[in-house]
Amino acid sequence: MFKIVSLVVRHLKKKILFTNEEKRNLSLGGHVGFDSLPDQLVSKSVTQGFCFNILCVGETGIGKSTLMNTLFNTMFENEEASHYQNGVYLRPRTYDLQESNVHLKLTIVDTVGFGDQINKEDSYKPIVDYIDTQFENYLQEELKIKRSLFNYHDTRIHICLYFIAPTGHSLKSLDLVTMKKLDSKVNIIPIIAKADTISKSELHKFKIKIMSELVSNGVQIYQFPTDDEAVSEINASMNAHLPFAVVGSVEEVKVGNKTVRARQYPWGVVQVENESHCDFVKLREMLIRVNMEDLREQTHARHYELYRRCKLEEMGFKDTDPDSQPFSLQETYEAKRKEFLGDLQRKEEEMRQMFVNKVKETEAELKEKERELHDKFEQLKRMHQEEKRKVEEKRRDLEEEMNAFNRKKVAAETLSLSQPLKKEKDKKK
């Protein structure tokens, strides 16, 4: 007995020691080689290929397709959209791009018809629905029993580029309403489109006005991360240039002895990649060259997690039960499933009951009708008999009359015959 107790005590001590152990920093005696871990990770990612999804939100004709062509230096096929769509609909297109040995599966989602309707109160809905659907698809995949996340084509939107019309005054009411609906679901980078119509001084005032309106209305836009020292400085300075004033062009113009992408006007040439002309280069740096990976991370770690939490809470899952014991997802899932099936059965019963009742009712009605019909038939039959009898009587009467008449006739004839004989007899006498 004593031996058992001491064994138990020793076991418990070990356990306590184990759990109280702190992490200690050790110095290495030589080069081990795990500093190659990032490289291993990189080579794995490169083999897997990358995936990036951009959502472009802006009025028809504001330059979304042209900007995409300019950013990725290629011509994505695009027909000009019409202004007369009944509503907003989203058009995703996926492309496979390659640069050096890096593969990129790029999906560009266009908002067709945005800003064209006279009543734009529901314009934001298709956009929010699309973003939620992509989250939902990912969540479904995650919850599957047999899942293949490493293989899964991630369609969640990593960045939303919101195109602001260059009015020079402030945001439009539609812009404010839409961005407020989107800021908790996706990383938003606002950009001023067709910026070659705003002069430098106007641009400065415009940017300040836009940012102040966003701040005062609580719209959360994407902030370039400043926690990584390698890029914190450039990111911090770029944050101050938001919203980026961009100009897009796929046409090339000769300037000096170079051919650059530009727009040619009678009064001058606007060069897309000239930083004193517009912020295109800044956008490209930030979006593609520096922060693409961070955007993907933020989408997964922040926006997707928020969606997942809300969705699961809606379904009734909780992290801890009333006794503060952690719930296992499986248990909760089973409980929910049972509840759901119970509900289903109950509903089926109800419906069946209703059906049976209805059938009874209808039967009763039909029976009643049948009885009525029968009664009517009887009545008619009786009437018919009555009529027949009356007609028979009449016929007999008529026959009798006829007979009487015939007899009289015969009598009269015989009388008339015998009469002249008598007269003659009398005469002869």
Added chain:
Amino acid sequence: FVTFTRTRSSISTFEKQYVGFATLPNQVHRKSVKKGFDFTLMVAGESGMGKSTLVNSLFLTDLYKDRKLLNAEERINQTVEIIKHTVDIEEKGVKLKLTIVDTPGFGDAVNNNQCWKPITDYIDQQFEQYFRDESGLNRKNIQDNRVHCCLYFIPPFGHGLRPVDVEFMKALHEKVNIIPLIAKADCLTPNEIKKLKDRIREEIDKFGIKVYQFPECDSDEDEEFKQLDKELKECTPFAVIGSNTVVEARGQRVRGRLYPWGIVEVENQSHCDFVKLRNMLIRSHMHDLKDVTCDVHYENYRAQCIQEMTSKLAQDNRMESPIPILPLSTPDVDTEKLIKMKDEEVLYKAWSCGQESPNF
């Protein structure tokens, strides 16, 4: 009868044949200068299209000194207002009372259903006011507040007309002269401008919108004038740029916009159609715009009004009178009684003479 007296031969034969009514244009000119002119111009379009800047550039003044612009948040449910600015300007002795009717809030809300209604109501109100004044007893100093022209600003960012543009123009094209303009044209290259103009003209045709048509040239005008007129007509809708600032370009100080890549000059015909618009609006067709407003739009309104009134009266079973019954300035009760009495007398006389009364 008239006898011709022989005059002295020193008087030229020209004087003998010259009657003198060729001076009428001069007389008209003199009288009109004395009377002064008035013109009411309406500007409509979403905010941020450069309407105020263009008006300032057209009339070389600053009409919008202390303007307060709304935030995006305030504009979500904004309704359309009508604001009038009236200025008296003078040039070479000719006075012009210019009224600019502004329509802030148009197209700015999230739901813009019927956002043109305040505008059509305003135009109708001015017509109604004029109708009353015209039918009144004292017509000496009628103020003409009717809208003579509406400049509609189409955004250059799209591919053509948008539904709100089509609906607005269709609601107004039979009430006012509409001149559509492509706003902020410095955002379009010459090719893009041409494409957009063709597209807009096509859509205006397709949707049956009746914009202001320049009157045809007289056949006896010279070729140069006809050519200019033709160019003007093919240039519509005008692609305009406005500016409140003066910049230095090519050694001169001009109204323009300064960019890092160049200077846009408002009055440079190869940069935009501002000069064409100004010439058309102010220098050659201002009076025609007023005439069309009076002769076409107002007359349409008036005819419609009267028709409505007489149909109402027919319903009231009153005697049809060949003279249209005036809407207002009804005579007082006694006079009415007298009129009625006299009417009945006349009718009785006619009947008693065996004549058919004219309108029974």
